[in-house]
Amino acid sequence: GAGVSQSPRYKVAKRGQDVALRCDPISGHVSLFWYQQALGQGPEFLTYFQNEAQLDKSGLPSDRFFAERPEGSVSTLKIQRTQQEDSAVYLCASSPRQGFGYGYTFGSGTRLTVV
Amino acid sequence: KNEVEQSPQNLTAQEGEFITINCSYSVGISALHWLQQHPGGGIVSLFMLSSGKKKHGRLIATINIQEKHSSLHITASHPRDSAVYICAVLSNSGNTPLVFGKGTRLSVIA
Numbered sequence: 001g002a003g004v005s006q007s008p009r010y011k012v013a014k015r016g017q018d019v020a021l022r023c024d025p026i027s028g029h030v031s032l033f034w035y036q037q038a039l040g041q042g043p044e045f046l047t048y049f050q051n052e053a054q055l056d057k058s059g060l061p062s063d064r065f066f067a068e069r070p071e072g073s074v075s076t077l078k079i080q081r082t083q084q085e086d087s088a089v090y091l092c093a094s095s096p097r098q099g100f101g102y103g104y105t106f107g108s109g110t111r112l113t114v115v
Numbered sequence: 116k117n118e119v120e121q122s123p124q125n126l127t128a129q130e131g132e133f134i135t136i137n138c139s140y141s142v143g144i145s146a147l148h149w150l151q152q153h154p155g156g157g158i159v160s161l162f163m164l165s166s167g168k169k170k171h172g173r174l175i176a177t178i179n180i181q182e183k184h185s186s187l188h189i190t191a192s193h194p195r196d197s198a199v200y201i202c203a204v205l206s207n208s209g210n211t212p213l214v215f216g217k218g219t220r221l222s223v224i225a
Contacts, residue, residue, distance in 0.1 A: 033212070042119070042201055042215030043158075059212070089156050100212050101145060101205055108157035 002026075004107035006092050012113045013082045021077045021110045025094030032075050033104065034067055035091040043091055049075060050098050082114045118142055119216040121202050127222045134189040136219045138202030141183065145207040149176050149187050152199040152218065161187070161200075192223045 005024040013019050025032050031050055035043035036059075045059040051072035060067070064083075069075040079086055089111050093104040122137045138147070149161040162169050162176040164185075169176050173192075178185040189196055199218040206214070 035215075040217065042203070042217045044215070045212035048212065056212070091156070091158065093158075099210055101210075103160060103163055104148075104213075105160070106150075106158035108155055111156060 004092055004094050004105050006090075006107035006110050008110060009108065010111050010113075012115060015084060015114055016081050017114075018078065018080045019082055019112065021079075021090050021112070023075045023077070023092030023094075023107060025073065025075070025092070026096075026105055027073070029094035029096050029105075030098055031095040031100075031102075032069060033093045033095075033100075034075070034077050035093065036061075037089040037091055037109070039088070046077070046090075048100070079112075082112075084114050087112055087114045117216070118214045119202055119204055121200075121216040121219050123219060124217070125220045125222075127224065128192050130193055130223055130225050132192050132223075134192050134196075134221065134223075136187045136200050136202075136221070138185045138187070138216060139183060140185075140202075140204045140214075142204065142214075143207045144180075144183075144204045146205045147178055147185050148203040148205070148213065149185070150201040150203060152201060154198075158201070189221075194223045194225050197222050 007022045034046040037043040047067045048056040049069040064080045066078045089109040091109045092107045146165045151159045173190045175188040201218040202216040203213040
């Protein structure tokens with residue numbers, strides 16, 4: 001596609017519910033990143049994929065968070081048993097090259113509200 | 116202390132004013148990014164720089180590596196420039212993710 005597409009744009013979940021957030025990167029982009037942005041804060045790194053391989057998941061805040069990119073294109077970020085502190089905008093970005101050091105294209109984000 | 120500090124946190128300007136947003140960082144870097152985030156949440160990359168100065172339209176970004184400081188300038192500001200401007204740095208210490216500042220919320224009033 002022309003850009004990075006994320007869905008849904010908005011998600012309201014009841015505490016304890018599982019959610020799945022989707023990222024569709026630019027076609028052919030090797031690298032894919034997930035970030036979490038709490039209200040009034042800058043984005044914070046969650047995880048990084050190079051093609052289908054999850055090379056860095058150091059930013060995932062707990063074992064309730066799980067990400068996958070099984071075919072090296074679309075990625076899903078899953079949050080199990082959501083808690084109120086999970087409320088944030090979840091941003092996905094992709095890059096045509098390997099690693100962290102190059103230009104990124106960001107999606108519009110998914111705003112998750114846990115009630 | 117955060118690795119990336121931005122100032123001011125909030126800025127209100129009259130249309131036409133010259134605007135400066137500052138970013139200071141505490142680590143050695145290989146690159147610094149300036150990004151723009153509109154209320155809908157999407158982030159647009161404005162500049163990636165590692166030295167000197169870059170210009171694109173009414174936007175100018177400068178960086179002083181020795182002083183660990185970067186500035187984003189907007190000339191002849193316009194209400195459509197209203198957004199959150201975020202500075203992010205890439206450490207030169209290895210293959211590590213971007214570290215973001217908290218952003219500067221700019222409102223330009225007609």
